[in-house]
Amino acid sequence: MCDGGGREGAGDGAGICWQHGPGRSAGAKGEEEGAARGWGLPWCRARSQAAPATPNATTLLSPSHARAPLPALLPVLSLARAALPAGSGSPRRGRAARIAGSCSPRGRGLGFPACPARSPRSCSARAFSLALPGVSSARRRRRRRRRSRGGGGGGGGGVGGGAAAAGAGAAPTMSGEEEAAELTIAEDLVVTKYKMGGDIANRVLRAVVEEANSGASVLCLCEKGDAMIMEETGKIFKKEKEMKKGIAFPTSISVNNCVCHFSPLKSDQDYILKDGDLVKIDLGVHVDGFIANVAHSFVIDASKDNPVSGRKADVIKAAHLCAEAALRLVKPGNQNTQVTEAWNKIAHSFHCTPIEGMLSHQLKQHVIDGEKTIIQNPTDQQKKDHEKAEFEVHEVYAVDVLVSSGEGKAKDAGQRTTIYKRDPSKQYGLKMKTSRAFFSEVERRFDTMPFTLRAFEDEKKARMGVVECAKHELLQPFNVLYEKEGEFVAQFKFTVLLMPNGPMRITSGPFEPELYKSEFEVQDGELKALLQSSASRKTQKKKKKKASKNAENATTGETAEENEAGD
Structure with a gap:
């Protein structure tokens, strides 16, 4: 039997783990090891002699599935899940479906039966991440960012350093739920x-x-x-x-x-x-x-x-x-x-x-x-x-x-x-350190509001930093x-x-x-009549106490009401 380290096990009995399934021989080890590693799964060292008759989920996955797109695997995974014994749990949900302890009861959260080898020494399947084969975590993060921006302009990749996120930082965009919750003057x-x-x-x-x-x-x-x-x-x-x-x-x-x-x-x-x-x-x-x-x-x-x-x-x-x-x-x-x-x-x-x-x-x-x-x-x-x-x-x-x-x-x-505004739809990895520091301060202090270079303590560095930002359209100029x-x-x-x-x-x-x-x-004549007409609002009875209560932290609450008839 396979011991997970590329060596054949000492026992001739039917070993089992959620990767190998029951009764896998050393001859099949290499092929299945490649399949398991294609999924980013650790190689189990379990060598239990007692194998349950119930097939597990991965025994239904052939090596050809290891590199298949995730949508193509869904029917196979559904079939595998249906083959599990009752009470084995339901898969956990998450961005990367990270599951810890596959050889413990927690491992059942993914829907796999626990490996009989419960000893930490005999099993290396401590944690695994179900991920797309051949796709790095960095690339997945970039894809998620692009999807969250609604397919907005692709970033030029991150540049090292905290302020480097200037070009790759997430732009403030609104999802459907956020749009539904948009604050208006109805409040x-x-x-x-x-x-x-x-x-x-x-x-x-x-x-x-x-x-x-x-x-x-x-x-x-x-x-x-x-x-x-x-x-x-x-x-x-x-x-x-x-x-x-x-x-x-x-x-x-x-x-x-x-x-x-x-x-x-x-x-x-x-x-x-x-x-x-x-x-x-x-x-x-x-x-x-x-x-x-x-x-x-x-x-x-x-x-x-x-x-x-x-x-x-x-x-x-x-x-x-x-x-x-x-x-x-x-x-x-x-x-x-x-x-x-x-x-x-x-x-x-x-x-x-x-x-x-x-x-x-x-x-x-x-x-x-x-x-x-x-x-x-x-x-x-x-x-x-x-x-x-x-x-x-x-x-x-x-x-x-x-x-x-x-x-x-x-x-x-x-x-x-001298006046610029952040364009949240644009992304770019700034190259110059001065530009990154400048852009980081812009996002921290002004967000998407227009600002003047006069507002920066070091005007010379601001004039230098704004050049690269404007060149790559991270900032919109007010010429x-x-x-x-x-x-x-x-x-x-x-x-x-x-x-x-x-x-x-x-x-x-x-x-x-x-x-x-x-x-x-x-x-x-029509314009004359329009200009001579009143621009004042119709009087309307309504309760204004609610606004005053919600604005109790404002120190000039009365001042806010003075402009109600500002026309």
């Missing part, structure tokens, strides 16, 4: 978090606007905005240690023909504001991943005694009225194309043009660029490609309006990009875009919750219409 606590974030965003925006005077540094204003967001979000939900909150979009200040995303580093050339500059301030706040974005445009040193006129006034009035029209059109039952058409008509009334191809996104928890979008001034190809969508109750949108006094074509002029020199661009952005009783705007800037005098006005 009062979620609405409270949105409104708390909106309140902070509004206060920070107003503070930055007050500081934005002639002679002010854009870099200093951006730093002030980001610092204030972190300070204010740190005051709420203090007891929720695991809750993430903070910057949803870094403070960016774009002036005159600069369209968006200008947020300089200390090593970049700063811009000093001066009288007459058209300034756009854009920022975002999140509380537990629920995002509140806001943007506002104004002219430095404008006042009632010194109102703005000309093309600056035209573009600001056009952008503001586009935002007001969107507030009335983004409601359940309407289409995103209706908003696009209204924007084009209003902008053209002021001889202006919406920035081509810019998108307003649906917001979800931890997602700043949701699936449903509203496109501005699309090209013919973009009209074909852009998906039409209907607004639904309990959705949230960041409505972003950008209007130009020129042709409306924004281009990258070569300004350094600094420009309209033609001499033109002006205005921006207004607000966050709106589509509640059952009407849209609730939770963010807005301190706009003063009397400061801007344009010779143009909206000519379309």
Whole structure:
């Protein structure tokens, strides 16, 4: 008989174990040893003289089965299981079906009868792993990761080191169960978090606007905005240690023909504001991943005694009225194309043009660029490609309006990009140590929220690390875009919750219409009526105590309710 070590046993009796089955001779040993090892099973050294008449599971498996695909083996395993005596147990379930102690009663958990050799000295079948033949555990793990990502882009393999998982780390994706449990504004606590974030965003925006005077540094204003967001979000939900909150979009200040995303580093050339500059301030706040974005445009040193006129006034009035029209059109039952058409008509009334191809996104928890979008001034190809969508109750949108006094074509002029966002659908094994350390910090601190390189302590290493990450699309850049020199661009952005009783705007800037005098006005009768209609929500009686109770850990519970009638 086989002794599991390649030697023939001393006894001539019928030995048995779950690998060999009853009465296996040394002649059959080599073939069955290969079959057993093909399954990753240890070679049993049991040499019992007494063999039960009951066949065991592996006696039904021929050597040809050892390399067969697992689906092909299922009928054979079912037959083997049926041949087992009653009460022998049912197979354990698990990712790799790891079973310990096949020669003990625990071994019966797989459905095999226990080997008669119970002595530790006489049996080496201590533990085994039922695995696919010829497939390494590393490859199986990679396959499981790809399946868990829904077949997303394959990773380039792991790179040694803890931060190497930067490229191969599991991306935050949602299964069907997680999608079913997605948190929406149907829950009062979620609405409270949105409104708390909106309140902070509004206060920070107003503070930055007050500081934005002639002679002010854009870099200093951006730093002030980001610092204030972190300070204010740190005051709420203090007891929720695991809750993430903070910057949803870094403070960016774009002036005159600069369209968006200008947020300089200390090593970049700063811009000093001066009288007459058209300034756009854009920022975002999140509380537990629920995002509140806001943007506002104004002219430095404008006042009632010194109102703005000309093309600056035209573009600001056009952008503001586009935002007001969107507030009335983004409601359940309407289409995103209706908003696009209204924007084009209003902008053209002021001889202006919406920035081509810019998108307003649906917001979800931890997602700043949701699936449903509203496109501005699309090209013919973009009209074909852009998906039409209907607004639904309990959705949230960041409505972003950008209007130009020129042709409306924004281009990258070569300004350094400083704002990025993690793309969870991309995977890559980073090669450089600096890149891995940088990317690891990005995932730890910002997750999928946009961030600025200015937020890193070592700016030089951040500038180095971001290169490889961006090259392999692990990070999405928010490029600094420009309209033609001499033109002006205005921006207004607000966050709106589509509640059952009407849209609730939770963010807005301190706009003063009397400061801007344009010779143009909206000519379309339907749009005029739309803009003159009320944007306030219908009054609805409902209990708000539940939200207050669930948000008892927030230190500014009353503040969260102040924006309920924010329109």
